[in-house]
Amino acid sequence: MSAMTLAEKIVARASGRASVTPGEIVTARVDLAMIHDSGGPRRVGPILKRLGAPIWDPSRVALVIDHYLPADDPESAAIVDGARRYAAAEKLGHFFDGEGICHVVVPERGLLRPGMFVVGGDSHSPTGGAFGAYMFGVGATEMAGVLATGELWLEVPGTVRIEWTGRLAPGVSAKDIMLFLCGRLGMDGGRYQAVEYVGEAIRALPMQERMTLANMTAELGGQTGLVPPDAVTAAAVAAAGGDAGDWARWASDADAPVLEHHVFDASELSPQVAAPHSPANARSVAETIGRHVDIAYIGACTGAKLADLHMAADVLRGHRAAAGVTLLVAPASRHDQARAEADGTLAVLRAAGAELLPNACGICAGYGTARFGENVTAISTTARNFRGRMGADSSQVYLASPYTVAASAIEGRIADPRPHLSGASR
Amino acid sequence: MSGRAFVFGDDVDTDVLAPGRYMRLPIAELARHCLEALDPAFAAEVRPGDIVVGGRNFGLGSSREQAAEALKALGVAAVVARSFAGIFHRNAINLGLPVVACAEAGCIAAGDRLTLDLAAGTLVNATTGETLTFRPLAPVLMTLIADGGLVPHLEKRFRAPTTERSA
Ligand code: SF4
16 A cells, blocks of 8 residues: 555545545545534525435534624524524534634544544634644535535645744744744645644644644645644543544654645744734734734634633733733633633733633624724734724734734734743743 | 636635625625625626636635625626635535636636636637636536536435425
8 A cells, every 4th residue: 555644544544445645536424523603503504404404413513602702783693593503403412602612612622533534614624633633624515515414525635744843932832833834835835735734843832732733724725734643632632531542543654745845943933923914924023013003812713722821921921911902812712711710821811901702703703793993903813814804994903923912912012022921831 | 608707816815705794694695795895896797607717816714605605696607716725616616606727817807708618628718819728627526516516416315306396
């Protein structure tokens, strides 16, 4: 049998074949389907009804309510309510209501394991790749097809390998790695293939940082973003109540061909900031330093997990947001918020003047009434800063790591976090 | 199929195709705001059969298929672009909206009259007299598009032939 990459091995397993070759179209069986209130029941429900098809296996479906929370207008309330009723009527195996953002909640409940083949009704579904699961985003029609049949078509991807040697410097994080890659390779750098993150700097990342990495594979234009499973993965899955199984088999063969192999030195990476209106505008923080900000937003699946809150607190400890700066924190899950409360992180953030928002997509999705106003300049830990996504078309959103957003909150302008580190998160 | 070209640049994203603040609206209303950030007159001027032309990485951004659905709702017959973002590409095929990746899409100008032959992989520009070629989609995906998308395709599988015609 020819040598295969990690992505090819998972696709081969899911499609019941001994081996697969990039470019061929296979039918793959899905181990878990994740949907949320926006692209989920209100869109897939009517299609399933039209097909007259029941859900193939409700025990393999997870529904998360996160996009339309807080449901503070009638349309949002109706959408959320409909999702709740759907979960009960269809007896879905996993239902999380107000527990946090789907990409964080599903793995924190032990539902992702190395080698799984998973689809999510959301573009940031590659987040699951942090656990060595082949996970990717599909639209609602395709999700309806999956729910009806348990399978979908897939063009077997090639692999774009991205290697980071060395170690990240203090104050530099996985978000900086991904912003840098978006700036360097562009938002189609992943070529809708499987991106595989390897190297010393990646192996040194804790699980939630790996999630940030895999998450923003979406911005890099990859279909999925895999971190080869290791002891960190196994420990994280076990801590979440799951079983990582025989994780060591989920690794690329040394001689498996890849499409591209990029090598970068992590020790040379500086904090990155992406200027409006694209993650691809990422440059070293030095290039935007001093730009005035009105809002510092710490939120989203990619930017408000416990590890992200720790980074923000590291910088904010003993400081306050500058006068005139609104510091908003929307912890990515209720579980992470509870842990941040227990370990004193939230106290640091509150003392810095942070306003806490619900454990949901909130302003990142821009769906509800909570949006940035006209001409507001924000610096945000979220994943994308397209014009008009998080607020008015005239609002300007800069993307950066939790360290950099926190430092910018203190200074009232975009700031390099490195002089602000207290060292508490390291 | 043939129609007029509506030409856009690189990186047309899903927030521009299906703006988040209109996502709660029914698709026909959402579609009226499709691409308005780039061309406020687009939704009013596009006619059934017209063809949207883009540059690199058309449809990048979120997985919301309303991005492709809005184009379909406006009657857009196909999207031709130098390259596509993956999820948009999948969504379009699953919705039965033909997507054509053509390296030379950049030489199409707004208003050009285009004729597409999906199976043959040719795009004739009647305005300039040029013929562009592209790699046709794999046969299984052509079948999906010919069936009108994944849902009609699956209907064949789930609905008995007798009930298919009723309702
Ligand atoms: S937090 Fe933002 S990026 Fe994450 S799932 Fe919600 S809307 Fe998407």
